[in-house]
C-alpha cells in the first residue's frame with residue numbers, strides 16, 4: 001500500500017460513505033504500515049484534493065466528454081489525485097503523477113485506465129490554459145471555482161462581506177491551520193511545558209493573549225508525542241480556548257456545559273477552576289461521552305462529570321442552579337473549513353435554517369439553569385450571522401431577564417485583533433483562528 005492508494009481509499013470513504021476527512025484519514029493511517037513520509041504525503045493529497053475539488057472538477061470537465069456524474073467514484077478520485085499533483089505540487093514530476101494514477105486505475109477501476117491516462121496527459125499539455133469564468137461578469141462563479149467553495153456558500157458570504165473580504169476568507173479556508181495546544185496547568189507549569197517541548201526539538205511560541213496557549217512547529221508524529229499522550233497538553237485552536245476564558249469559571253463554581261463532547265472546553269474550564277467545583281458535561285450522543293471521559297482522565301480533570309442529555313429537553317432538577325452555563329452549540333461549521341474541507345460540499349442552505357431553530361431551543365432551555373446574576377455563554381464555530389447574532393438577538397427578545405456582557409470591552413486583553421463589540425466573531429483570514437463566535441449573557445435577577 002502506498003500513499004496515493006491510501007489517499008484514494010480515504011477520498012472514497014469521504015465521498016461515498018460521507019465520512020469525516022479527519023476520521024477517515026486516521027482510520028487509514030491506523031495500524032497500516034505506512035512510512036512517516038507516506039503518512040505526510042497521504043495527508044497532503046487528501047486535504048489537497050478536498051480543498052480544491054471544485055476547481056479540479058472544473059479542469060476534468062474541460063477535458064472529458066463524459067459528464068462528471070457519469071464517472072465512477074474511484075476513477076473520478078484518481079483523476080482528482082492526478083490533477084492535484086500536476087497543478088499544485090511542484091515537487092512531483094507530472095509523468096509520475098499520471099503513471100501512478102493509471103496503475104491504480106488498473107486495480108480499482110480496470111476499464112478506465114486508458115481514460116485516466118488520456119485526461120491526465122491532456123491536462124499536462126494544457127495546464128497553463130485552463131479556462132476560468134470572468135471575475136467581472138460572473139464573480140460568484142469565479143470565486144466558487146477558483147477557491148472551490150459551492151456557489152450558494154459564496155453567495156451567502158457575499159451577502160455579509162465585501163468581495164475582497166470574501167476572497168481572503170475563501171483563500172484562508174484552503175490553508176492548513178497551525179498546530180495550537182493548550183498547556184494543562186493542572187499537571188505542568190507553562191514554563192516547564194515549553195522547556196519540555198523545546199527539548200524535543202520543537203519550535204514553540206506562546207500566544208500573546210492567552211498564556212496557556214502555544215503554537216508548536218516541527219511535530220512529525222502527533223500520536224506518539226509523549227506530552228500529549230500523558231495529558232500535559234491538549235490540541236485546541238486559540239479561538240476555542242478563548243471560550244472557556246470568557247466563561248471565566250471560578251474555583252468552586254457549578255458549571256453546566258450542555259453540548260460538551262469531546263470535552264475540549266469542559267476540561268479547559270476544569271483547569272481554570274483548579275479542579276475545584278463541578279463541570280457537568282452533557283451531550284446528546286452517548287458514544288461521545290466516552291471521548292470526554294477519556295480526555296478528562298488523561299488530563300486529570302477530576303471535576304468533570306459526564307451525562308447523556310438532550311439539550312432540547314429541560315431538566316427540572318437544575319433550574320436556577322448553575323453559576324455558569326456554556327452552550328457550545330452544534331452548527332454548520334463554516335468557521336472550521338480549514339480542518340474539515342468536506343463541509344464545503346456536504347452542507348446545504350437548508351441545513352443552516354434547520355440548525356438555527358435547534359440552537360435557539362438549546363439556548364432557551366440552558367438559560368433556565370442559570371442562577372440569578374449568573375452567566376451563560378453561547379458559542380459556535382461558524383461565521384454565519386443567522387446562527388450567531390441572529391440566535392442571540394431572538395433569545396434576548398423573549399428573555400428580557402438576560403443582558404449582554406460587552407465582551408469586546410471586558411475581555412479585550414485576551415481577544416486578538418481590533419476591539420470588537422458586545423459579541424465577538426473571529427475569522428481565519430483576520431485572526432488566524434477558526435471562525436468562532438462568542439456571546440456572554442448575564443441573568444439580571
Ligand SMILES: C[S@@+](CC[C@H](N)C(=O)[O-])C[C@H]1O[C@@H](n2cnc3c(N)ncnc32)[C@H](O)[C@@H]1O
Pocket residue numbers: 258259260261262263264265266282283284285288309310311312328329330331362
Ligand atoms: C461544537 S460541538 C461541542 C464541542 C465541545 N464543546 C468541545 O469543546 O470539545 C457540539 C456538540 O453538541 C452535541 N449536540 C448536538 N445536538 C445536541 C443536543 N440536542 N443536545 C446536546 N448536545 C448536542 C454534538 O454531539 C457535539 O458533540
